[in-house]
Structures are given as C-alpha cells and as structure tokens.
Amino acid sequence: MYIQMIDWHPILLSLRVAVIATIIVTCLGVPLTRLLARTEFYGKDFLEAAITLPLVLPPSVVGYGLLVLIGKNGLFGKALADMGVTLVFTWWAAVLASTVVAFPLMYQSAKAAFKSVDVNFEKAARTLGASEVRIFFTVTLPLAWPGILAGLVLTFARALGEFGATLMVAGNIPGQTQTIPTAIYFAVESGDNVKARTLVAIITVFSFFVIFWVNRWAKKQHN
C-alpha cells in the first residue's frame, strides 16, 4: 500500500512545530501588540523595527543569529547548558526558529486589527463601568478577531513552511528534527523523487484547504 510507504515522521513533526509556534506567537504577540499600541516610550520605534526584522532578513541570517544566541557557546546557550538544557539540534530549536520568523506576521496583523477597532466602543464601555480587562475581552478582542485570525493563519503557514533558519538551528535529523521542508530538500538532493513528490503534494493540499476553510469561515462571520 502506497500510504504505508509514506514516512510520517516529518509530517507529524512539522504539524507539531507549527502548532506550538503558533500558540507561542499568539500568546505573546497579541498582548504585546496591544501593549505597544497603547503606550509611547523612548525607543519604541527601535523595538518595533527589531520585531519586524526577521520578516525581511534571509532566514539563514535569522538562523545564524539564533545559533549565536543558543549555540553551545552562545550567549544564552552556555547558561542553558549549565542547567542541563540543550536547544540546538532538537525539535524545540525548530519551534524557536518558526516562532521568531513568524512573529512579525502576527505583530503586523494584530496591530492593524486593533487599529481598526473604533476607540469609541472602548470609551462607551468605560462609561458603562466596565474594567479595562473586561473591555479587552468583551469589546476589543471580539472586534479585532478577524484580523487576529488572519495573523494566526499566516503564522501557522509560515511556521509550517520554515526552512532556512530551521535547518541551521535544528538540522536535518530524520525522525528527530526533520520537518517537511527539510525532508523535501534532502530527498531531492539524494534523488528520492517519490518521497519529494509525496511530501510536496501533502503540504500543498493541506495548506490549500487550511486557507480555503479560513476564508470561508471569515466570509460567514462577515455576513
């Protein structure tokens, strides 16, 4: 059976990495975006530029930067090693790479989403006695939700397709750190065209249906 010949390891790992990275990016990104939109401080432009940088840098540069930070002799790598934690060449490094690379997408989407919410709704809620936390969860977040969802999908897609930075910090260890994109690259390299085609077909169909479903859902919400 053809389906039994498929190596499921890279597929499952890619999904796991993308899901965890999306959760981290969402949990950190949405509150951070909100906070930055609300406050003005010296160096904010600098911070915003730094957050967006991985979007425009070649992934290999991001990967190199991460190696400098978490490598065996890296800035944080040493401290982590002292605690008995090694990140490089584990699948957690792939999660880290995907998180850093996809973060700007969530930041930009959430920023635009929050900006689109009319401040008068929040003001009205305030005059009705609602606390700031309640306003965030009952007014701001529901109204910004379509934009945040778009950010979520972009984040997931970017994390699923992450190649350059992942290869540099997580490597290509079959069964351990090999994701779909790295598996495709090395399958082509070694002339295993069946494996490459299978993975290409799977990731293309899967990504297509995720986007298709989300668009449909967003349309329904809009109506």
Added chain:
Amino acid sequence: MLEASLTKKLWHFTLDVQLKADNQILILLGPSGSGKTTILHLMAGLFKPDEGFIKINDRILYSSGEKINHPPQSRNVGYLFQNYALFPHMTVRQNVFYGLKSKGCRQDGSALDPLELLDSFGVGHLIDRYPSQLSGGEKQRVALARALVVQPNLLLLDEPFSALDRNTRISLRQELKKLHQQWQIPFVLVSHDEEDAKFLGDVIVTLESGQARENSLKVVSV
C-alpha cells in the same frame, strides 16, 4: 446639580469653560472644532483636564486642587456618543445589559428593568437584533436605554440628532424633552444647531475657540 470649571490646553487653543446646571438641559452650542466633544470627554473622565473641578450633587468627580480624579468607570455619568457606539457584535439586549454587569455603578439596590426601559422607548421588540439591523432613530433609542439603565447622575449627549433625518429629529427632540422631565438629572447636550438649542435648552453655552459665553436664553416649554 452639576458644577464644573475646566481648563485644558489643546493643540490649537486653550479650552476654558465654566458650566452650571440644576436638573436642567444645558446646551453646548458651537461650530465643529470648538471643543464641544472634548468637554464631554473631560466630564466623563475619558480625558483629563489640566485644571479645574467637576462636581455633581456635592460629589467631586475631579478636582485638580484636591488631586481627585475618578476614572470613567466610577463616575456614574451616562454618555450618548455621536454615532451611538453601540457594540456591533452584540444584540440590543446584550448592549443594554452590558452596563448592568459592571460592578460599581449601582449606588442603591433599586434596579431598573432594562426590558421595561426598552419598551418605554418603543424598541422592546428589537432586543434580538444587531445594531446594523436598526434604523438611525432606533439606534438612538437603544443607545439612550443603554446609557440610562445604569441610572446615571448626569447624561452627556454628543450631537444626538446629527445622524437623523428631519422628521425623526423633530420627534426625538420632543421625546428627549419628555425623558428629561421624567429623569430629573442634568443633561449636557452638544449641538451645532440653534433650533435644537432653542427647543431643548434651559441653559445655553456658546463656544467660540474654547471660550464659553453663557446666554441665559430661557425657553418656554411646549
């Protein structure tokens, strides 16, 4: 009884107004850009004045001298926004109940039945609709119910008729006057329309680039 003296430096002029009203309708009359909405924001606690005080029935909401500044949540001031600011993702019912679920608004136990209030405004049959499914006049009635259901001590109204056609405008003007007689709290209403001002105003304050001039135009009620 409302008493306020407010100073706030804006980018192109300095706002400096004194307002005083018993349980009357006070009209802030002036062209756009004269700081009318800013005054309402200052009274609701959405902006902070540079100096001055706001007092309602001997309760100090803001005083620069005594360093008192209650947040909007605890001022118990109703605010009807210019475009009503009804939460678009909530039904009429959810909009009107929103303020009741917040703590700290109530001063006594006497609760007002929101559904009865909506009925009295003639919009009781619309409770399951969303704001986008309402006409301008219906939106205004729902927004009024939402602002009044928490039983505020002061009601602020920002250009309440600007989004309405002439007929709706005239009938709502009369309803508002009746409503004021029932509620017996000060209303502060922002308008650029002299006709509205003459019809509704007990006290009319004209604003010109932030300076207030009080015309004691007493209006005979209908």
